[in-house]
Amino acid sequence: MSEKPIPKIAQDDPGYKMIMLGNEAIARGILEGNAIVAAAYPGTPSSEIMPAVAQCAKYHPEMKVEWSVNEKVAFEVAYAGSMCNVRAVAAMKHVGVNVASDAFMTAVYHGVRGGMVLISADDPSQFSSQNEQDNRYYGLHALAPVFEPSTPQEAKDMMKFAFEYSEKYNIVVVFRTTTRLNHGRADVVFGTIDKKEQTAEFDWDRNRWVCVPSNTRPQRADLLHRMARMTNDADEFPFNKLVLSDRTVNGKKIGFVAAGIAYSHLQDALVELQLENSVSILKLGLVNPLPPKSLEKLLKHVDVLFVVEELEPIFEEQCKARAFEFGLSNSVEIHGKDLLPQQGELHPETITAAIAKLCGIDYSTSEVPALEISAPPRLPQMCPACSHRNIYWVMKKVAKKLKKKFANNNDIGCYSLGVYKPLEMADTALCMGGSIGMANGMAKVLPDDVIVTAFLGDSTFYHSGVAPLLNAVYNQNDILVIISDNSFTSMTGGQNNPSNGILLTEEVGTQIPIEEVVKGCGVPADKIWIHEAYDMDGLMEKFEEAAKASGVRVFINRHMCALQELRVFKKQKVVLPVIKVDPEKCNGCQVCVRQFGCPAINFNFETKKAYIDQSQCRSCKTCIYICPQQAFYVEK
Amino acid sequence: MTLSKFNCFTIGVGGQGVIRATHILADAAMAEQYPVRTAETHGMAQRGGSVSGYLRFGKDVHGPLIPKYGAHVVIALEPSEALRSVQYANKETYYFINSSPILPLSIYQNRKISYPNLEIIEKELSKITPHVHIIDALGLAEQAGTSKSLNVVMLGFAVGSGIIPLKSKTIEKSIEKFVPKKALQINKTAFQLGFDEGGKIHE
Numbered sequence: 001m002s003e004k005p006i007p008k009i010a011q012d013d014p015g016y017k018m019i020m021l022g023n024e025a026i027a028r029g030i031l032e033g034n035a036i037v038a039a040a041y042p043g044t045p046s047s048e049i050m051p052a053v054a055q056c057a058k059y060h061p062e063m064k065v066e067w068s069v070n071e072k073v074a075f076e077v078a079y080a081g082s083m084c085n086v087r088a089v090a091a092m093k094h095v096g097v098n099v100a101s102d103a104f105m106t107a108v109y110h111g112v113r114g115g116m117v118l119i120s121a122d123d124p125s126q127f128s129s130q131n132e133q134d135n136r137y138y139g140l141h142a143l144a145p146v147f148e149p150s151t152p153q154e155a156k157d158m159m160k161f162a163f164e165y166s167e168k169y170n171i172v173v174v175f176r177t178t179t180r181l182n183h184g185r186a187d188v189v190f191g192t193i194d195k196k197e198q199t200a201e202f203d204w205d206r207n208r209w210v211c212v213p214s215n216t217r218p219q220r221a222d223l224l225h226r227m228a229r230m231t232n233d234a235d236e237f238p239f240n241k242l243v244l245s246d247r248t249v250n251g252k253k254i255g256f257v258a259a260g261i262a263y264s265h266l267q268d269a270l271v272e273l274q275l276e277n278s279v280s281i282l283k284l285g286l287v288n289p290l291p292p293k294s295l296e297k298l299l300k301h302v303d304v305l306f307v308v309e310e311l312e313p314i315f316e317e318q319c320k321a322r323a324f325e326f327g328l329s330n331s332v333e334i335h336g337k338d339l340l341p342q343q344g345e346l347h348p349e350t351i352t353a354a355i356a357k358l359c360g361i362d363y364s365t366s367e368v369p370a371l372e373i374s375a376p377p378r379l380p381q382m383c384p385a386c387s388h389r390n391i392y393w394v395m396k397k398v399a400k401k402l403k404k405k406f407a408n409n410n411d412i413g414c415y416s417l418g419v420y421k422p423l424e425m426a427d428t429a430l431c432m433g434g435s436i437g438m439a440n441g442m443a444k445v446l447p448d449d450v451i452v453t454a455f456l457g458d459s460t461f462y463h464s465g466v467a468p469l470l471n472a473v474y475n476q477n478d479i480l481v482i483i484s485d486n487s488f489t490s491m492t493g494g495q496n497n498p499s500n501g502i503l504l505t506e507e508v509g510t511q512i513p514i515e516e517v518v519k520g521c522g523v524p525a526d527k528i529w530i531h532e533a534y535d536m537d538g539l540m541e542k543f544e545e546a547a548k549a550s551g552v553r554v555f556i557n558r559h560m561c562a563l564q565e566l567r568v569f570k571k572q573k574v575v576l577p578v579i580k581v582d583p584e585k586c587n588g589c590q591v592c593v594r595q596f597g598c599p600a601i602n603f604n605f606e607t608k609k610a611y612i613d614q615s616q617c618r619s620c621k622t623c624i625y626i627c628p629q630q631a632f633y634v635e636k
Numbered sequence: 637m638t639l640s641k642f643n644c645f646t647i648g649v650g651g652q653g654v655i656r657a658t659h660i661l662a663d664a665a666m667a668e669q670y671p672v673r674t675a676e677t678h679g680m681a682q683r684g685g686s687v688s689g690y691l692r693f694g695k696d697v698h699g700p701l702i703p704k705y706g707a708h709v710v711i712a713l714e715p716s717e718a719l720r721s722v723q724y725a726n727k728e729t730y731y732f733i734n735s736s737p738i739l740p741l742s743i744y745q746n747r748k749i750s751y752p753n754l755e756i757i758e759k760e761l762s763k764i765t766p767h768v769h770i771i772d773a774l775g776l777a778e779q780a781g782t783s784k785s786l787n788v789v790m791l792g793f794a795v796g797s798g799i800i801p802l803k804s805k806t807i808e809k810s811i812e813k814f815v816p817k818k819a820l821q822i823n824k825t826a827f828q829l830g831f832d833e834g835g836k837i838h839e
Contacts, residue, residue: 019662019672044678127677151673184700185659185674187666264673264699271696272703349703365705366726371760375719376749378649378740380683417683421745491683593744599684602739615783 009052010059012193020188022181025152026091026119027052029159031060032191035089036114036198037081038065039074041463042492043093044128045182046121050091051495054504060193067495067504070432070463071096075103075118079172082116083209086198087163091119094135099432099464101138104172106211108142109219111170111226114198115163119175121182124310124345128179130412130431132343134311139174139288143227146174146288147239148260152186158239158285160191169230171223176287178310180261180345231289239285242294244301247278249359255302257295257315259284262346266308269352273361290318299328306358307336310346381417384600385562385618387533388415388457388484392425393596393626394539395453395482398547404451407442411435411456411465414491415484418455422597426455433464436481440468443477451547455482458499458514459489466517472552473522480546481554484533485514486561494564518554527551533559536625562618576619578635583609585631596626639670641694642801643702644794645724648713649738650677650687653787656814657711658689660791663810664802665693675700686717711794713787714738715757715770722764729765732794732834733757734773734786769797769837776829781822788815788823789830796834804831 008018009028020028026049030038038057040050050065057063064081068074071092081088092100097120104118120138123129139146147162149155155177162173207215234240246253256279258266263283270276282298284290299305299322307316316336323329339354340346349365356363382389392415399406410416410426411434419426428438435454443452456465461483472479489495496502501511515528527549531542539557546555560568569576588608592601600616601623603609610631612623623632644661648654655676665672670693677687690702705726712718712733725731735754742749752760754770761768771793777786788811795804808827815823 017666019659019666048678180675180700183676183678185662185672185676186700187672261699265701267698268703271698347703348699348701349706352703368705368722368726369763371719371722371763373719373752373756373760375686375716376740376751377742378684378686378717379742380650380685381741383684414683422741493678590744593741597741597744599741603744 006059007055010056014190014192016190017187019185020152021048021185022152022155022177022183023048024052025156025188026159026177027056028188028190029156030089031056032156032193033115033160033163034087034193034195034198035163036062036064036086036200037078037088038063038091039068039077040091041068041071041074041096042489042495043096043121044492045123045179046091046093046096046119047492047495048182049119050504057505065504067497069498071099072103075100075107079103079107079116082112082114084113084200084202086114086200087116088114089117089119092121093129094120094122094133095129095131095431097135097138104138105142106216108144108172109211109216109223110208111219112166112172113203115166116172117159117162117166117175118172119177122176122178124178132311134314135174135176136287136314137312140314143223144172144174144288145169145230145286146176147285148176148287149181149239149285150260150263150283152181152184153188154239154285155181156188157191160194161238169226171226171230178261178345227289231292234286234289234291235293237286237291240291240294241283242298244280244297245278249275249278249361252303253280253301254278254359255280255282255298255305256308257282257284257298257305257319258308259287259315260310262308262310265346265348265351268348269355272348272352273355273363275355275359284315287315290315292322295319295322296326299323299326299332302332304333304335304358306339306355307334308340308346308351309336311342313337313342379420381420381597381599382414383562384598384616385620385622386414387486387557387559387562388418389423389596389598390533390536390539390622391482391484391543391557392418392423394536394543395425396423397540398544401544402547404449406451406453407446409435409438409442409452409454411454411460413457413460415455415457422595432460433468436465436468436472436479439479439481440472440475440477443479451480452478453480453482455484457490458483458485458487459497461514461517462498462512466521469518469521469523469552477552478550479552481552482557483514483554484557486559488561488564490561490563494561514556523552523554527553528556529554530556530558533557534620534622536622562620566618578614579612579617579619579621579623579632580635581610581612582631582633583607585629586610587629589628591628592623592626596623598623639694639801640696641692643707644691644709644711644800645702645707645721646689646691646711646713647717647721648687648787649717650684652687652713653784654687654689654713657787657791658691660807660810660814661691661800661802662693663813664807665691667806667810668802670694671697673697673700686720709794709799711790713773713790715754716740716752718757718761719752722761725764727765728767730767730797730799731761731765731769732790732797733768733770734790735770736772736774769793771830771833773830776833777826780826780829782819785823785826788826792827792830793834796831797837798834
C-alpha cells in the first residue's frame with residue numbers, strides 16, 4: 001500500500017489557503033500554537049475539533065490527544081498538562097463547561113504554567129442542545145478572559161495567540177465560539193507552526209497546586225490583580241478594533257459594539273444600508289474584560305450606541321454601567337435588547353431592520369407572496385435499523401402486557417429522539433447522566449404500580465451514569481436502568497469510547513464492558529440482563545423478566561450503531577439480504593409506519609400497502625417481527 | 637474581482653450530500669479568489685432531518701447567513717425541501733429542484749399532513765419567481781453510475797444554466813478534490829449530465 005500524503009492541515013506551509021470548517025481552523029490554531037495536550041468530550045457544535053487535532057498529532061508526535069470520558073476529566077487532563085509546563089487545550093460544548101466548571105472555577109485561582117485554553121462551543125437557537133446558555137458569563141463568573149472569534153480565519157489566529165496570552169497573564173483562557181462559527185466554512189490562510197522548547201516537568205509546588213483555603217485565599221487576591229491587569233491591557237488586545245467616524249446619520253453620530261458572528265452580521269447589515277463608512281464600531285475579540293479606554297472613547301464620541309450581541313445583554317449592561325460612571329448617561333443613548341431578540345441566533349436581516357429603525361432610514365425588502373402549501377415537517381429521527389427503536393418497542397409492549405406504566409427518565413443521545421412520535425417513550429430528560437439520578441428520586445416517592453426506569457446510552461453511562469448508579473445501589477432505590485449500548489458516541493458523529501475500546505487516534509485502547517462496570521457498582525449478577533437488540537423474541541422475554549423483578553437492576557440492550565455497522569459491511573463487502581413486503585399479506589393496518597416508524601418503511605396510500613425503500617433498508621429484520629400480518633419477508 | 641455578493645442556498649435531506657455540494661462550491665469560489673462563507677447543518681439536526689447549506693461569496697460578504705429574500709440561487713435536492721427555502725427567495729431567484737421525493741415520517745403521524753405533489757410545488761414556487769427548474773436528477777445520477785451522485789448532478793444543472801458566476805472548469809477541479817478516486821469518473825459524468833440539462837433552461 002502506498003503511504004498516504006500528509007493532510008494539509010498538518011503541514012508546515014505558511015501562506016497556504018484552503019476552505020476550512022471553523023472547527024478545523026481551531027484545530028489548525030491549536031497546532032500552530034504548539035499545544036502538547038488536547039482532550040475533549042464530543043458535543044455539538046464542538047465535535048469536529050478533536051478529530052482534526054488528532055490528524056495533526058499523527059504527524060506531530062509530541063502532541064498527546066484523547067477523548068476523555070467527560071468534560072470535567074478532559075479539563076483536568078489538559079490542566080495537568082499546563083501544570084507540567086506544556087501548552088494544553090480542552091474542548092467541549094457549552095453545557096459541557098457546566099460539567100467541567102468545578103475544576104475550572106478553581107484552576108483560575110492556581111493559574112497556569114503552560115498556556116491553557118478552554119474551548120466552549122455555544123449553540124444559540126439550540127440546533128442540537130438542551131439550552132442556549134451564554135458562556136461569556138463564565139468569564140465574568142470565574143474572572144477569566146474570554147476570546148470570541150468572528151470568522152474561521154480569526155478563530156485560527158486567536159487560538160494560536162491564546163496560549164501566549166494565557167502564559168502572559170497566568171490564567172486559563174476561555175475560547176468561546178457559536179454554532180455558525182464552528183459549522184461554517186471560509187477561506188483560511190495558514191500561519192507558521194511555532195514549535196517552542198517545552199519540557200514537561202512538574203515543580204512539586206504544593207503551596208500553589210493544592211486547593212486548601214490557606215493557598216486559594218491569597219490566590220483569589222492575586223486573581224483580582226491579574227484581572228485588573230488584563231482589563232488595563234484590553235485596549236491593546238490585537239483582535240479588538242475601534243473605528244471612529246465623524247459622519248452622522250440623520251444628524252446623529254451612531255456607534256456599535258459587537259463581537260463574534262454577530263459582528264459579521266453587523267458588517268453585512270451596514271453594507272446593505274450603505275452605512276459602512278458612516279458609523280463608529282468597537283469590534284471585540286476579547287469579550288471579557290471589555291477595553292475601558294476604547295469604550296470611553298466610543299461613548300464620548302457617539303450620540304447613539306447600539307450593542308449588537310446574541311443572547312444575553314452582557315456588553316449592553318456593561319456599556320450602560322460605564323456610561324453612568326463617565327457621567328454620560330444623559331448624552332449617549334444606549335440600545336441593545338430593546339431592538340434585538342434575547343432568544344435565538346441573530347439573523348442579518350433582523351440587524352438591518354433594527355439599524356434602519358434606529359436611524360430613521362427607509363428600508364423595505366420586496367415582499368414575496370405567501371404560498372398556500374408548506375413543507376411537511378421533517379424532524380430528526382432514529383436511523384433505519386437503530387437498536388434504540390427496538391428496545392423502545394419492547395418496553396411499550398411489556399408495559400401493556402403487565403398493565404403498568406413506566407416512568408422513563410431519559411438521557412442525552414440519539415435515543416432522546418424517542419420523545420417524538422410514534423414511540424413517545426421519553427418521559428423526562430435533563431442532562432448527561434440525569435436519567436439515573438432522577439430515577440433514584442422517583443423511586444423514593446412513586447407508588448408501586450409505576451416502574452421507574454432510567455434509559456441511557458453507553459457513552460452517557462461512562463460520562464456520568466456511574467455515580468448515580470452507585471447511589472441507587474447504596475440507597476436501595478428500586479430502579480430499572482436500561483443501557484442501550486451501541487458501542488459508539490453516535491449522536492455527535494460516531495466517536496469511539498470505552499464501549500469499543502478504540503482511542504481517538506484509532507489505536508487500540510482498553511475496552512471496558514458495561515456489565516463489568518455495573519457489577520463493580522454493586523448490582524448483583526442476577527439483576528443484570530444483556531441481550532442482542534435485533535433478537536426481538538428474546539428481548540421481549542428477558543425485558544419482561546427485568547421489568548417484573550425488583551431492586552436495582554440493569555438491562556443492557558446491545559447492537560452496534562447501524563451507521564457504523566453499515567461502514568463495516570461496506571468495507572467487508574457484505575451483501576445484505578433484501579427485505580420485502582408481501583402485498584397479499586399486507587392489509588394496510590400501518591402499524592409499521594404509524595407505530596414503529598422505521599424510516600426505510602413507506603406506505604402507498606393508493607394501493608394501501610407498505611413497501612420498503614431499499615436504499616435505506618439495513619436488513620435488521622425487525623419489521624418481520626413487529627408486523628401483525630407477517631407481511632415482511634426475506635427475499636430468497 | 638468586482639462581484640459584490642452571491643448567495644446560494646442548498647437544501648435537502650440528511651445523507652443526500654448537501655454539505656458536500658456546498659463545500660465543493662465554496663472551494664471553487666475560493667479558487668476564483670473570492671472571500672467565502674458557509675453555514676451548514678451538522679449534528680443532531682442531521683439525523684434524517686432537513687439539512688441546509690448557506691454559501692456566500694464576493695468582495696462584500698462578511699457573515700455566513702443568507703438574509704431573508706437574499707438567495708440568488710436555491711438548489712433543492714428534494715422537492716418538498718424546496719418549500720422550506722421560500723424565506724430566502726425573491727422574484728429573481730433561480731430554483732433548481734430534483735424531482736424525486738423522500739417521504740418524511742410526519743405524513744404517517746398526523747393525518748392532516750400530506751406530501752405535496754410535484755406539480756403543486758412547481759406552481760406554488762412559480763408565484764414567487766418565474767425561474768423554477770426541475771429535473772430528474774436521481775435518474776441522471778443512476779445513469780451516471782450511482783444514485784449517490786445526485787448532488788453532483790444538481791451542481792452540474794445549476795452551473796450549466798450559467799447563473800452561478802463560477803467557471804465550470806474550476807468546479808470540476810473542486811469535485812476532483814473531494815470525491816474519492818474510484819468514484820471520480822461517475823461524478824464527472826454526473827456533473828456533465830446535469831450541466832447539459834442546465835444549458836437547456838434558456839431554450
